[in-house]
Amino acid sequence: MTIAGCEIELLRGGSGPALVFLHGAGGAHNWMPYMDLLAEHYSLYVPSHPGWGRSDTPDWLDGIGDLAYFYLDFLEAIGEDEVDLVGNSFGGWLALEIAVRSAARIKSLILVSAAGIHVAGVPKGDIFLWDDDERVYNTFYDPKLAEARLAKQPSEEDADIALKNHFSTAKMAWHPRFYNPELQKWLHRIAVPTFILWGDSDKIFPPAYGEAMQKLIPGSTLTILPECGHLPQQEKLDDFIAAVTAHTNNGAA
C-alpha cells in the first residue's frame, strides 16, 4: 500500500470489525501470537510505520506529526468506515497524535503502555543509553522472557530491521524524549471511548504515566496488570485480548 509516495508493509488477518494495531519502537514486521488472537475477533491491520520494518523511509519523515497525518490518510485509504485503534508504546503516542487531529474514523481507542506525555518527577527508562541486553531485560517483568528473547539468534534481515527501527525511533522520539509537550494541552479533544492498559512493572514508562494519561483523557478507563512489563500483548497475552475485546464490546462474539 502506498500513501504520500511511501510504500508500507501491512500485515492482515481475520475478519469482523476493523482493528488497527500501531506498533511500538520495536516494530511488528513478523506475525506474532497476539496477532493470531486479535485476528480471531477482528479484521486486523498491522501496518509497519514509515521508517520501520519493510516499509519505506520517506524523505518527509521528520517527526511524529508526519506519521500522524500519514495515518489519517491511511485510515481513509483502507476503506473502513471506522476502526478500533490500538497503540502500544510509541504507537500509543502516535494513536494520541492521530486522535487529537481527527477521530472521524476512530470508533474506540486502546492505549497500551503509551508514550506521548511527560509526568514530572517520574523518571522514564532510557532505551538509547541501555545496551542491547538491558533494553530487553527492562522490557519484561519476567527475566525468563528476556532470556528467551536474547537466546534467539535473529536472521540477518531481522537484525537489519531492528537497527532501522531503532534509528527511526530516535528520529521521532529523541527530543523531547518520547513525548510532545503540546499534546497534553489537547488530549481533552479525544471524545471516543478510550481504554488504557499498563503493566505494573513497566520500566520504560512507569504506571504513573498510565494514571496521568487517564486523567487527561475525559471518560477514559485504566487497567494496570500485575507482574507485567512494557509489552502486555506479549507478557500477558490472555489479559490483553480479554481487555481489548471487552472494551470494543466484542468479547462475546
Added chain:
Amino acid sequence: MKFHFFHLMPYQDIDPDFLETNKSSWINLPNTYYDPKKGAKLYHRYLDELELADELGFDGVCVNEHHQTAYGMMPSPNVLAGALSRRLKKATIGVIGRALPIVENPLVIAEEFAMIDNLMEGRFIAGFVRGIGCEYHASMTNPGFSHERFREAHDLIVRAWSEPGPFEFYGKHYHFQYVNLWPRPYQSPRPPIWIPSQGSTETVEFAAHPDRKYTYIITFSPIASVKKNLKAYRDQCEVYGYECPPDQLGWAMPAYVAETDEIARKEAAPHIESLFNKFIMSPVQYKLPPGYSSLNSYKGVMAGKYKVRENYLTCDALIENGMFLCGSAATVAEKLEEYQKEMGFGNIAPMLQFGTLPADLTEKNLRIFASEVIPKVRHLGVTEETVAAQ
C-alpha cells in the same frame, strides 16, 4: 610544517578506580567526581602549558569541545581561547572544533569566533565538527538530524562571516530574519577553517570542495587509517581538479618525546594507557547514538573499529599501530619525516599532554619536542606559497 600543541584538558585528578562503578567517563559519570578546587588548579596549569608552547616556538595551540565528561574540561573552548588571547605573543589559537549541530543558535558560534579573531588580530583558526556521539546524549540534540544541522549551521556561519549583513536566512533547522554579525571577523573574508575528522567519505568530499578547501585533520587514528584518509582527501582534490597543498592536510595525535626510546615508553606508558582505556571509555551506544551515522556506516563501524577497542590498549600496541607517536627526539623526527613524505601533511597537532601525564613530564615533553623535534622537521611540507605568505 606547522606545529600546533593540542590540549584536551582531562580532569586527571579523578579517582583512578571510577570505571569500576561506572560504565563510562561520559554523559552520566556523576559530577561529584569533579572537585572544583582541583579543577581550578588544573585549568591554570593547562593554560600555563599552552602559554609555554607559545614561548617555545610552537606555531599554534589548540583546544576543543566536549561535554559532561572527565575526558576534557572544555564544554566551552571559547572561554579558554578568550583567556589565552591576551597572553599568546606569536602563536595562533585553533578551536578544533566547536560542535555545530548541538547548538540551537549557530550565530553564537559565529559571534564568539569573530570575537576571538578580533582579539587575536587574525591569529585564529576555526574548527567545525559534528561532535562525537556522546554530545548528542548530553545535549539531547537529535542525532538523526546531525548531518543536516552541521551543513546548515556551517552555511549560516560562513555566510554571516563573509557576506555583508543584514541578510535573511531560512533553512530547515535555523531561521533568521536578520543575520548581521557584529563584530565581523578580523580575517577577510573569514578565518581559516579546519575540519577534524576520523575519515568519512562525506566529510572528505565536503572539506576538499574548491569552494571550501578546508584543512582536513585526522585525529585519533591508527597510522594506516591516517594514510588512507589523507590519501582519500588528496585524491578528492584531484577529482575536483587541483593539487592538495600541504597546509590543507593535518594529523593530530598524542605524542611523547624523551631522552631515549626506552625512557619515553616508560614515562608515557601509564598516562597514555589512562587516556585510551579510561578517559576515552564509553560503551558503543554512548558513542554512536542511532542516526548519528548512516545505517551502513554504523554497521561497518560495529564490525570493525569497536571490536578492536574492546581490548585493553597497551602503550606498546598504541606505538605499534601508530596511534601514539613516542620515542627519542630522533625517533619521533624520523617517523614524522617518513610520514610527511608519504602523506604530504603540512600541519601536525601533537597532544603533548594526555590522560594522567603530570605537569613535570608535560613540560619536559613540550621542551624536548620544541628544541629537538621541531627544528629537524620544520622544513618539511613547506610550499613556496607558504614561504611567501610568511
